[in-house]
Structures are given as C-alpha cells and as structure tokens.
Amino acid sequence: MTATATPRPEVGTARLRKEDAHLITGRSRFTDNMVLPGMLHLAMVRSPFAHAKITAIDVSAAQASPGVMAVLTGADVAAEQGSLPNAWPVTPDQKAPSHPSIAVEEVAFAGEIVAVVIARSVAAARDAVELVDVDYDELPVVMDLEEAATDKVLAHTSLESNKSATWVFDSAEAGTGTAIAEALANSDVVVERTLYQQRLIPAFMEPRSTVVDPTGEQITMWSATQIPHILRLMLALTLGIPESKVRVIAPDVGGGFGGKLQVTPEEVITLLAARRMGKPCKFTETRSESLQVAHHGRAQVQRLKIGATKDGIVTGLHVDLLADMGAYLGLITSGIPVLGAFMYNSIYKFPAYHFECHNIFTNKAWTDAYRGAGRPEATFAIERMMDELAGELGMDPLELREKNWIKHTEFPFTTVAGLEYDTGNYEAATEKALGLFGYDELRAEQQRRRESGATVQLGIGISTFTEMCGLAPSRVLGALNYAAGGWEHAQVRVLPTGNVEVVTGSSAHGQGHETAWSQLVADRLGVPFENVEVLHGDTQVSQRGLDTYGSRSLTVGGMAVLAAADKVIEKAKTIAAHMMEASEQDLEFANGSFTVRGTETSTSFGEIAFAAFSAHNLPDGMEPNLDSEATFDPANFSYPHGTHLAAMEVDTETGQVTVLKYVCVDDIGVVVNPMIVEGQVHGGLAQGIAQALYEEAVYDDAGTLVSGSFVDYLVPGAPDLPHYITARTETPATSNQLGAKGVGEAGTIASTPAIVNGVLDAIRHLGVKDIKMPCTPSRVWHALQEAKTTGGVQ
C-alpha cells in the first residue's frame, strides 16, 4: 500500500546532518578510540621486499623485548588462518595464489605481513618489530603490467602464469549488437589509442583500525570497515567460526571510497591474536602502512579502437584491457574491470561492441574497489576516445556526442552492453551545462589565444557520462559469478512514545544516512525528523545487510526503509480503524494521523504506537508492537548521468595546468537532501580531478612504493581545486519508487576525462595528442617539447 496525500516537507530539504554534531565536537567513536580492559596492541612486521622466499624468522629478541606478550609468524597460525576471500571469481578457470594473512613461505609485494608482535602498548609493539629478524631469498620481481602480461617473470612461484583470468563480452555473441570486426572494417575512420589508468591510493582520512574482544560467548570485532555484514560472513568462512559466534561493529568510520570494502589480513590477524591471547587486541595502521598496503585502485592499460563514418556516426568500439590485480585477489579485485565492461558504450548507441579484460598479477599491493570501481576507467576511455575521434574528424566534440547519444525520447533503451537504461535526458543536462559554462564565449577566447600564440593556452574538456548505480539486482550479480546478492534490508520500529527507530543494513561511513533516512521516514510516517533514530553498523543491531558501496544506499537501502515504513503504516491503519471503530477504507493518513474521511475523528501515530505497545485493545489475533522489516532487491540498476565541462588553462612555459572553470550538471533523479548531494558532488569532483592532475602510486623497479607518504602522493587540498559550478536536472528513475539514482561516484567518474580532454584541447594544436595521467607540469612540458622537436605542430 502507498500512503496517500503525504506532504513532502523533508525530502528535498537541505537539512544539516544530524550525525555531524558528535563528529565535529570530538565525541566521535572511531575504532581507534576503543579502549578495553587489558587490551593488547599489535604491530606488523612487513616484508621490505616485493618478492622473496622467507627462509628463516628469528623472533627471540623481539619476544624478550619489554612489554611483548607474543610474536606470531605465518607458521604459528598456518593451521587456523585460512586464505583471505575472493568473492568474485569472474571465470570458472580463474587462477589465484593462496592468500594467507601472515605469509608463510613467500612474499609477493613489499608490505606483506610476515609476523605480528603482540604487546602491552603500541610503543612496545613497534619497538619489537625492529627486533624480528627475517631472512629472505630475494626472487625476481615483475612490476610493469604490460611486462607481467608476457609471463617472462612470474609474480608468484606457485603459479605458472601471471594471468588470473580473461573475461569477454561480445555484442554479436550476446545478441545485443553486431560483430565488431566487420563494424570497424566498414568504418570510414578508426582511431586506435592506448590509454593508461594509473594506480591510485584511496587515502581515506581515518586509517584502518580493528579491535577484537574475544571474551564472552561471541567474538566482537570493531573495525573501520564499509562492510560489517560481509566481513562477519567472510571471517566465519575464512576461519571456520560459526557466523553466529561473530559480531562485527563498524562504529564511526572516517571515509572509505571503496578502500574499506575489504576483508583485510590485519582484521583476521587481530582476531587470531585476540583469540589466542584471550584478551582484547587492537591494531591501528600508520598512514605509511595505509598508503602501502590498503588496497589500491584503477591500474589498467586500455587498448582501444573506435570506428565511425565520416559524418561522425560511431560504428563500434573494441576494448582490450590489461588489469593489474597486484599480488593477490582481494574481495572483489577480479570483478572491478568487469563492472566497467557495461559502461564503455556509455550514453551512445553504436551497434558493435567487444570487451575483453586480462586480469594480471604483479608484485604490487593488490587492487580492488576505488570510488567508481571499473566505471571511471570505462568512462575515461570512451570520453577520451570521443574527443580523439572528434579531433580526427575535425568535428566539435560536443557535436559528435550529440550525434551519437540516446535521445530522451528513446528511453527505455537497451544498450549494446545489454543493460536497459530506464530514463535519462542528455540533451537537457547538456543544454543547462552549456548555458552555465558560456561555451561559445570560451571557444572564442580559445581561438584568440591560439591566434596570438599566448603563453597560457585555453582548452575545453567535455565529459557526458552515465553510470550504473544501485548495486545491484541479485540475479545480475549471480549471472556475473559474484558470490552474494545485491538486496538491502531495513527495519522500522515504532517505540511506545511514538519515536521511531530505523535499522538499516546499509552501513554509512560519512555519507549521511542518519539524516537522509530520517528525512525519508519522517515524511512517510508523518513524524518529526528529530523523532527518527537511525541505527546501523552493528550486526547485532542490524542483523541483515549488504553494506555500503556502488552508490547503492538510497536506491536500494532507502527503498527497503520505505517498504518497511509502508508496512508499519499498514498495521497502524488496522489499529487506528479498530480504535476509532471505523472501516479501514474510510481512513486517510496524513501528517502522522489517521482521520475518518469527512469527519473530525482522528488518532495520532503516537496514540497508535502506545496502543500497539500496551496491547490492551488490539484487533483479535494481532501481534502487539508496531514493527516491520523489509528487504528490497532492485529489478534494475539506476543510471545517473550528467554533462561536465572544464575550461583548462595550460601554461606552455611551465606545463602548469589550472582549472579555470568547472561546470557540472548532474541528473541523479529525485534528491532527498540537496546539501548532502552537493557534498558528494564536490568530493567526487576533487577525487576525479586528483586522478587527472595529481595522484599516482609509483613503485621503483625493485618494488618499493616511492609515493609512500603524502609528500609524494599528492592529494590536492581546497586551494588546489576550483570553485565548482554545480546544477542538476531531474529525470526520475523508474527502477525505484522514489525516483532516486545515486550520487556517490558521479563526480569522480565524470571529472577525470573532462579535465584531461580540456588539457589536450588546449595544446592539441601544438601537436600533443596524449599525456599520461596525472598530467603533471613536467609531463605537459615534455609533451610540448616532444611535439616541437618531432614537428608535430599542425
């Protein structure tokens, strides 16, 4: 049932976030704040080598160090530690090395754990780490992805090849389109490029931390994680503990960006240590450790071919990826490039598409989800290729996009990758963006600077993107071989006082669920926003859930909350009819009260709540209390889209790149809290711009992470980023009743190609066709010098 005539004062209101009060006044409860009686502290001994045999470990000096309780090596826990889980074997023949939390025989990347020190204080543990004497026999390392693909050097001695899996989608085979070879052969123009997705580090603000209390009937773990529910299940499966004996709590969590969508060796080791010592144990990583070993993202080589007619109608796209797994398969490492496979066609209608990715091992930290997870890579590739194609055809890149995108009248539209886009209006978003940007004026200014040979050139970068959000329909995940479903669960509990507890399986780590869910429920039940309490992040409180990633919370978790609220209304209505001795059909529900239609007789939600609690006078056979639960499994993804425009200045003297103006118009459907959305967009843009211009995880040839601190891994700050001009269009999704689409990743996905396209647009006339990301001043300057010396000037 759907409530009728419910006003919507909350949804659409830019409420301040209710969770911020405790966060900004120091009353936060991050995992590292946890102090338990008798708690011991862990520090990890990590391999300095990227690939080596462990020949001997002498822990005697460390064990004798003051305050040290125990030192455990891989051999000590070999029987119980299991192998860390990979929940997404993308192909039946996927190869993977076993992945012990503490290495036993061989290490395959620098930073891999070889022993753990357990001590009475963090200082004692860290002091003793230096006393653990490990003998290694170094093995050859393979660091470069393209070199690893040749198998000349193996990342693991236990594997015969660095290839983990090859996953293929072909539109002719899938029946979603035509054959790529023919399409390209019949094209007037084929543009071929190799693009590089550099390796990135999530760099969340709160380093990862885990506390495990083994006392009592259950083992309790507090962890800085995005996925308390999945973590609980995976700990049980990995360690052979009954799931019911593990409780996982994600207290305040300071960001994740996919980087805390993982089951980590440190979590497993802390649990093993606590169980062995019979005392609570804590491990909190240092920032250096976080940069070195918390999983990295992106790291792909994209070999691309796009075909078109001379009029600019795209005929087909061929994508051949090398995807760097790093040394191991984490929770969904292998599925990240596969998530991108459905997005390379983006908003365009071309008929032929072939995708294949080759998942390759190297001796680096393993990769996994990072904000966008496969989709930013895909969007970057297609949006860069559209610009390259426009350059080849001598066509305005915007005009080329208009010729090829799906018109708003053509929805729902089944794409060449086999997805059904429910709604969208690319024309409207683009028109709005052009107006805010001043496209024609900036093109004229660009022309002026080109003609005058100005030192600082101007370029315009375009990115018209879409993404698949709301992960995910469980059946689709099943078809892709992912181990779990994609539903979400919620409970609504109406307390005797009429206050409402909302329990969500979607575990927030900065997104503002407490506020947004309160707004949803306040509207639905007609109770004040302040009377709604949102509970999450504890498997004992929210017993079921699939956690937070992939812009799924509102479109999946929010729908579960609404469905549970509707069940409460349904029961309340029966009670109200009973209390007022009226027929249910005659009742109207509005503003938290049921009224007998056409009369003044009404009863409030609070009265009904107390009646349900006291149970003195309920309809015959009705269970007391006003509680409900619901699980929502989406039938389709949601498809936010938008048009992002970047005016980029390039100082040809120094290579310095500056964002002069950035306009984005996002269509994320119906918005619950515009302020939270604005924050997500701003943060997303910052991360996407960071990939384009600043961030890169760099290793040396021996396998050491060179960008191992924030001195060398450049995360931009507020002064480095422009004042964004943001706006929205609203084409409601039809895949969920709210019409929401998701916004967590939009800015990150769209902005990277807009920035790089803008940089290249500024200096393409000087002969520069590509610059690897990040587009550092040095790289830009060298590209300009090379274009000069090779006579590339057109």
Next chain:
Amino acid sequence: MIPSAFDYAAPTTVAEALSLLADAESAGDDVKVLAGGQSLIPVMKLRLADPSMVVDLGRIPSLSGITDDGGSLTIGAMTPHHTVATDPLIAAFVPLLAQTAATVADPQVRHRGTIGGALVHADPAGDMPAAALALEAVFNLSGAGGNRSVNSADFFQGYFTTAVQEGEILTSITVPKYTGWGSHYEKFTRVSQQWSIVAVAALVRVEGGVIAQARLGLTNMASTPLRASSTESALAGCALEVGAIAAACANAADGTEPASDLNGDAAYRRHLATVLAKRAVLAAVGLSEERG
C-alpha cells in the same frame, strides 16, 4: 608513528644547551637539536632518525626575536616562520625574507617551524636557504669554543649539511637591510602545500632606469641552494624590459645539478629555473608580461 625511545632535555639558556650538547657527545650519545620540530619529529616518527638524545631549544627566550642593528637586522634562530612573514621590521627592510617565509608549508607549520631550524636542516627543497643565500645573510653560531660567524656562501655545504659543527648551535642570522631593492620569491609547486619543485629568490636594485644589481638564490637546483651567478651578471645593466630580462635569465640554470624525482626530471627543473628566474625578476622590478 611512534619514535624509538630517546632522552630529552630542554635547557633555558644557550650556555646550558651547549653544555648539554658537549656532555651528550662525550657520552657517545647520538644527539639531535630540536627547533620547531617540523622536520625532525616526522622523521623520528617514521624511524628514519632515532637519536638517543634530543636537546630542545624551545625554552631559550634569547633565541627568538628580531632586533634592528642599524644597517642590518638580527633574527633569532628560534623565530617562527609566521613571525618572520609578518614582522614589520622584516617587511620594511628585508621583504624577501617575509615573502619567502609566507610560502613555507601551511599555517600550522609556519607557527611551529623556525627560521633557524629550516636553515640548519638545509633541505634542498626548503625555501629559507635560497632566500638567506641571496640576501647574503651572516650565520651566527655558538659552540663550546665560543662564538663564530659564517657567511652564507660558506654555510650550506651539501645535502642536509651546513657549517654547523657537532656541539654548535645556530643562534641567529644577521641580514643587511635592503632599502631600495625590489624582491620576490617565485615558488613552483604542483599543489599548494608542497616542497618547492624549483623556486627562485630575487633581489633587484634599479638605478637610472636599468637594473644596477641583482642577487638570485635558487631552491632545489642542487644539493644546496645556489646563486644564479651567470644571470646575476647578465642582469647588471639590463634594461627594464621583458625581453631583455628574459634573455638575461635564460642561463639561470648554469652550474646547477638538480635531482630527478616524481615532480620532474633534471631537464625540466633546469628549464623551470629560467622561467621562474624571469618571473621573479619581473615581479621584483614591478614589470608584468602578457601571458593569457
């Protein structure tokens, strides 16, 4: 992020500090002098340095402050960057030092970090050394054997190495007043809070419509800060005109040996030095060039 254990002393006079240093060294301690701690503490926390003894100069009042000596200013070694950047005497007589100090790191670091600490640390990418070199500052040292002064040309001796000997501390620097000179510190970074990739400190005196004299200090163009001597010579007598100044700055990288790292290779740094020298000199003489 926990340093190894170490002994700590916080003397309240220079004499006490020197005697602590002497005692520690004779006892075979690996002793480090702590100024503002913005470089030493991080490397200790990373365990890249693990001194057995730290002598903290933070409680010696005589090491802080700026005094007017008539023809020069003397700046206490423990004067924080923020004070250097905002002090009226420095702004009036040695604005280059204020301009440079204002570019160091971020406000928190500028309130804790000190001019003396930065100079003795002598990071090749640090900003204050090149400014001190261009300004021809005099470095006043105290040690067990007494006081001595070292010219800027002799102070910076290598990668993180200065003329300060074991048992000595830098107590102050003395900087001539640059009345009538224009100045500018041109710093190039990729993000706002970053060590200089390259930077140029410029002091220029204009007389009779031409540049009479120029002093240029280069940051991060070698293991020590350097003077751009060829450009200094070329600028003497140079017309106040963009083209002429650019031509004079074209050899700003002569004699430099910059490193290659993630921010750029040596060739790029050598090129940057010429561009930044031009921009620094133009700013120092109040000229601007059309770039957009």
